[in-house]
Every structure is written in structure tokens, then in C-alpha cells.
Amino acid sequence: MIVTLIEKVYSFLWGDLVQIPLPGGSTLGISLLIILLIPTGIYFTVRTRFLPIRLFPDMVQALVEKKQEKNSLSSFQTLIVSTATRVGMGNLVGVVAAVSAGGAGAVFWMWVSALFGMVTKFSEVTLAVKYRERDARGDWVGGPMYYVKNGLGKHWQWVGILFCVFAAVASFGIGNMSQANSIVGSVTDAVCAVNPDFGGQAALRWGLGIGLALLTALVLFGGIKRIGAVTEKLIPFMSVAYILMTLIVIFGNLGGVGRAFQEIFSAAFAPRAILGGAAGITIRQAVVWGLRRSAFSNEAGLGSAPIAHAAAHCDGPVEQGIYGIFEVFMDTIVICTLTALTIIISGVDVTFGVK
Numbered sequence: 559m560i561v562t563l564i565e566k567v568y569s570f571l572w573g574d575l576v577q578i579p580l581p582g583g584s585t586l587g588i589s590l591l592i593i594l595l596i597p598t599g600i601y602f603t604v605r606t607r608f609l610p611i612r613l614f615p616d617m618v619q620a621l622v623e624k625k626q627e628k629n630s631l632s633s634f635q636t637l638i639v640s641t642a643t644r645v646g647m648g649n650l651v652g653v654v655a656a657v658s659a660g661g662a663g664a665v666f667w668m669w670v671s672a673l674f675g676m677v678t679k680f681s682e683v684t685l686a687v688k689y690r691e692r693d694a695r696g697d698w699v700g701g702p703m704y705y706v707k708n709g710l711g712k713h714w715q716w717v718g719i720l721f722c723v724f725a726a727v728a729s730f731g732i733g734n735m736s737q738a739n740s741i742v743g744s745v746t747d748a749v750c751a752v753n754p755d756f757g758g759q760a761a762l763r764w765g766l767g768i769g770l771a772l773l774t775a776l777v778l779f780g781g782i783k784r785i786g787a788v789t790e791k792l793i794p795f796m797s798v799a800y801i802l803m804t805l806i807v808i809f810g811n812l813g814g815v816g817r818a819f820q821e822i823f824s825a826a827f828a829p830r831a832i833l834g835g836a837a838g839i840t841i842r843q844a845v846v847w848g849l850r851r852s853a854f855s856n857e858a859g860l861g862s863a864p865i866a867h868a869a870a871h872c873d874g875p876v877e878q879g880i881y882g883i884f885e886v887f888m889d890t891i892v893i894c895t896l897t898a899l900t901i902i903i904s905g906v907d908v909t910f911g912v913k
Contacts, residue, residue: 599674660847663825667848672890675858684879686864700868814903
């Protein structure tokens, strides 16, 4: 029953709502979320005169700013807390799914989605800081539910309530559930690869699950400040370590980098087999999976990241909004690209066209 419900919701959000005819008789299906997110990103990008490009130097300068209040999160800490929800799933597992199901061309469409998603993320983070409030303990709280209530007025408060309900339900699928599943699955597969006769898979899964739950509880029960303190140390180390490992693979296969980029751009528009994989990778698959996984990677427009950003002490909403631009840039343009290049040039056999 739960699986059926999830499939119906997924089909409603990501199913083919509109069909666009393509040359050769095929069609390109556009989902509801793509219709909502991509045109919004294009509008904000044009309306702000390509703000991510104009403010890129300011974005780099803002990264080194120190927090001004002892009991608040610095802008950098909120950036790390927000990034922690995506580095791992969206940047690793999400890219693998995109390249496997949509071919190398899906990477190009992830870039396109990220380009327009930068201003979307900037807008929602800026609004979250502008309309945030102090809670009973004196901490900053904010997010879509607050800027709907304080920005649009009490008559629109029901929209904020809907967001809270949907966000709480979605947090299981886009956060702890998917990440725990990937960790347990990866460790179990690695153990079985080393020892094919290993018979304690069930006990291993239970142990890993309980261990992850306990470690998570230790951090969460410390509140937003402990979350910020832990992720501030953990996420940079994790990101740097992962980037170094991908660079080792890429530099070890440096001759294939040019061919990989050629495949990414050509496969984004050419309905053909990718790198000798299974035939049937179409433009439709490349576009749809690229856009899907880009949204999963950077969460631009989904409303979850602004909740973390609202807890920061900063000089103004725009300053914090610049961090939102950097999130999308780092998540999708940098880490996702490194992941995709590692997969494409590594020589590992990938069954393209399979989810």
C-alpha cells in the first residue's frame, strides 16, 4: 500500500503531464515539477539580469566571513548544514541514476537546470531571512512557511501549513531514508564482494541502521547549534576527500576527459547509444533524468534549504541569498560533474537506459 501510494505521488509530480513532439516521431514528456521549477528559474534569471554571474566575486568573498553572534550560526555553518542534506545522495547516487537511466547527455541537462536553479535558490533563501522570526528561545527560525505567513498575509497561511505537512512527509524520502538505505546497501555490497560467503547480511543491516540512528540522535538532540558545529567539521572533510578521490580517477584517465565532455554534449541532443551501452538512450531520457536529478541534487525551489539558512546571523537577506547560489554551484556544477566524469571515463560497465 505504501509503495503504491509513493508511486502514485511520484507519477503525479514527475510523470509526463505535457508531451512535446520531437523529430523522428518521438515525444518529450514534461512533468509538473519541471513546469514549475524551470520556467521560474528562467524568469528569475532574466529578471535579475543573470545575478549569479554578476555576484560571483561577492559569493567567494562571503565564504570567509565570521559569525558575529556567539549563540548563532555563521553564514558558513548554515551553508554547510544545508549542503549536508545533499552531498552524498544527490551528488553521488543521484548522478549515477541520471547517467544510468539518461546516458551521458543527462549531465548537460543537470547543468542547465542548475544554471537557472541558482537564482531560484537565491530568491527563496533571501525571502527566508527577510521574513524570519525569533522563537521562544531567541533563535532565528524561518523558511517558506514563515515568508508565506509574514509576506503574503494571514489569508495565505494555509499554503504555509500545506508546505509543512508535505515537507515533513518528503523529509523521509529525500533525507534520512534514502541516505541510510544507500549507506547500508553500499557497505553490505562491499562486504559481500570481499567475502561472497558472508551470511550475516541481515544482522549487518540492522547494526548499521541502529548505529546510524544513534549517531544521528546524538547530533539532533543538541539542537541547531550542535548540527552546525558537527557538519561544519564533517562536511568539508567529506567533500574534500570525495573530490580528491574523483580527481585521482580523472587524472588517472586524463586522456578520456575530452571524450567524456564530447559525449556529454553530443548525447544531450543525439538519440543514440552512449559509450557502447545499450541502444535506446533518447533525448527524452537525457532531458528528463537530467532535470530530475538536478532538482534532487541542489533542491533549488523545494523549500527545505531556506529553513537552515534562516538560522544564520548575517548582515542582510541578500548576503545570505548569495550562499544559496554557491550551494547550487558546488552541488551540481562541481561535485556532480566530477561524479559524472568519474563514471564515464572510469571504464566501469554501466548498463545505460536502466533506472
